Amino acid sequence: xxxxxxxxxxxxxxxxxxxxxxxxxxxxxxxxxxxxxxxxxxxxxxxxxxxxxxxxxxxxxxxxxxxxxxxxxxxxxxxxxxxxxxxxxxxxxxxxxxxxxxxxxxxxxxxxxxxxxxxxxxxxxxxxxxxxxxxxxxxxxxxxxx
Amino acid sequence: xxxxxxxxxxxxxxxxxxxxxxxxxxxxxxxxxxxxxxxxxxxxxxxxxxxxxxxxxxxxxxxxxxxxxxxxxxxxxxxxxxxxxxxxxxxxxxxxxxxxxxxxxxxxxxxxxxxxxxxxxxxxxxxxxxxxxxxxxxxxxxxxxx
DNA sequence: TATTGTTATACTCTATAACTATA
DNA sequence: TATAGTTATAGAGTATAACAATA
Numbered sequence: 001x002x003x004x005x006x007x008x009x010x011x012x013x014x015x016x017x018x019x020x021x022x023x024x025x026x027x028x029x030x031x032x033x034x035x036x037x038x039x040x041x042x043x044x045x046x047x048x049x050x051x052x053x054x055x056x057x058x059x060x061x062x063x064x065x066x067x068x069x070x071x072x073x074x075x076x077x078x079x080x081x082x083x084x085x086x087x088x089x090x091x092x093x094x095x096x097x098x099x100x101x102x103x104x105x106x107x108x109x110x111x112x113x114x115x116x117x118x119x120x121x122x123x124x125x126x127x128x129x130x131x132x133x134x135x136x137x138x139x140x141x142x143x144x145x146x
Numbered sequence: 147x148x149x150x151x152x153x154x155x156x157x158x159x160x161x162x163x164x165x166x167x168x169x170x171x172x173x174x175x176x177x178x179x180x181x182x183x184x185x186x187x188x189x190x191x192x193x194x195x196x197x198x199x200x201x202x203x204x205x206x207x208x209x210x211x212x213x214x215x216x217x218x219x220x221x222x223x224x225x226x227x228x229x230x231x232x233x234x235x236x237x238x239x240x241x242x243x244x245x246x247x248x249x250x251x252x253x254x255x256x257x258x259x260x261x262x263x264x265x266x267x268x269x270x271x272x273x274x275x276x277x278x279x280x281x282x283x284x285x286x287x288x289x290x291x292x
Numbered sequence: 293t294a295t296t297g298t299t300a301t302a303c304t305c306t307a308t309a310a311c312t313a314t315a
Numbered sequence: 316t317a318t319a320g321t322t323a324t325a326g327a328g329t330a331t332a333a334c335a336a337t338a
Contacts, residue, residue: 011278014279014282015168016168016172016256017282018165018168018282019168020282021281022161022164022165027206039327051296052296053296053297060173061329061330062330062331063296063298064297064298064330066297067298068327068328069327072327087337088296088336089295089338090296090297090337091296110162119280119281120280127273127277128157128160128274128277129157129160132157132163132164132274135164135167135266136160136164136166185304197319198319199319199320207305207307208306209319210321211305211307213320214304214305214306215304215305233314233315234313234315235319236314236319236320237319237320
């Protein structure tokens with residue numbers, strides 16, 4: 001009988017499936033907070049003000065899109081465009097007080113995707129955490145190949 | 147010092163980050179095959195013919211969207227609409243020969259997301275596979291909460 | 293000249309509602 | 316009456332290209 005996880009192909013597919021399994025509850029969460037997934041991802045990143053150009057890099061989309069995404073978040077009073085003292089071309093995207101509040105609530109809810117983690121024991125969760133940490137690294141996921 | 151993975155919250159966030167890390171190379175792959183992510187997900191599932199209604203469930207989107215997605219895949223000659231012998235209301239979505247070929251190529255490339263897996267040892271990959279398998283289950287990811 | 297953010301444009305994804313043909 | 320797929324419509328994400336302000 002074939003051993004599970006014997007090759008990287010199998011693992012990559014599994015990772016893909018696990019990602020799929022995470023997406024569903026994430027999107028449900030977005031709906032609950034009345035945000036689109038990109039809007040949520042953008043807001044979640046705004047711990048500190050970020051140039052719009054950098055936001056495009058984070059979201060991995062063309063900079064022109066950030067305009068619209070920021071517009072819609074701004075309409076809801078969740079973010080604000082601030083000038084950059086160092087470079088007047090740059091606009092910093094910053095979460096408002098309401099934005100920070102929502103961001104914290106969303107992040108807390110994100111931690112509650114327990115249906116996913118309930119299938120594992122405490123020990124297994126610990127091992128999985130360690131492996132995922134090693135895998136996902138410092139957030140510098142595989143880029144530069146597009 | 148705080149132990150890694152001591153609570154489910156931390157793990158859920160890690161899972162989310164890992165999913166993010168998988169998305170980038172997946173989308174790059176879609177670009178390479180000149181498909182949108184949904185189109186790719188749809189084609190990847192078409193191992194066997196599938197009612198359009200079921201495809202909507204797989205993609206977790208409204209059934210009305212499947213029309214357009216199928217249209218675009220059909221235009222490229224990758225899928226075909228077939229009648230269902232049992233129920234004449236139903237149309238089965240089936241991959242054409244070209245569709246099956248592309249599906250296999252895509253699936254193979256999907257297994258080559260090695261940058262992600264290269265950070266782990268063979269033993270670690272094996273453990274991770276087992277845990278992910280337990281986590282993602284039989285593909286029946288947490289639904290019913292939207 | 294190069295870069296930042298915006299605008300205009302076009303395509304795709306997404307949901308809702310109304311429609312048809314079948315059941 | 317209910318269900319499968321379509322169509323019409325509208326909002327949002329996405330990329331490309333051209334633009335104004337700034338570097």
